[in-house]
Amino acid sequence: MAAWTWRFEKTDGAEVPPAVQPEEFTTQGDAESWIGEHWKALLEGGADQVRLFEDTTEIYGPMSLHAQDA
Numbered sequence: 001m002a003a004w005t006w007r008f009e010k011t012d013g014a015e016v017p018p019a020v021q022p023e024e025f026t027t028q029g030d031a032e033s034w035i036g037e038h039w040k041a042l043l044e045g046g047a048d049q050v051r052l053f054e055d056t057t058e059i060y061g062p063m064s065l066h067a068q069d070a
Helices: 028-044
Strands: 004-009 049-054 057-064
Touching: 004 028, 004 057, 028 049
Parallel strands: none
Antiparallel strands: 004 049, 049 057
């Protein structure tokens, strides 16, 4: 079964630890719902953007967490 995970980054692409620890998601929809619930806390915790992965394959990103960029 595929695992959907987020990578949390600064604007320069450097990985940062998330302010809210994510779970490992079994569907893309679950992963996207989680980011929708926690993006503000992640932004306040130092992440500027995220990338979504299915196992080791990048699905999309970087996606900005800054509202004006959305």
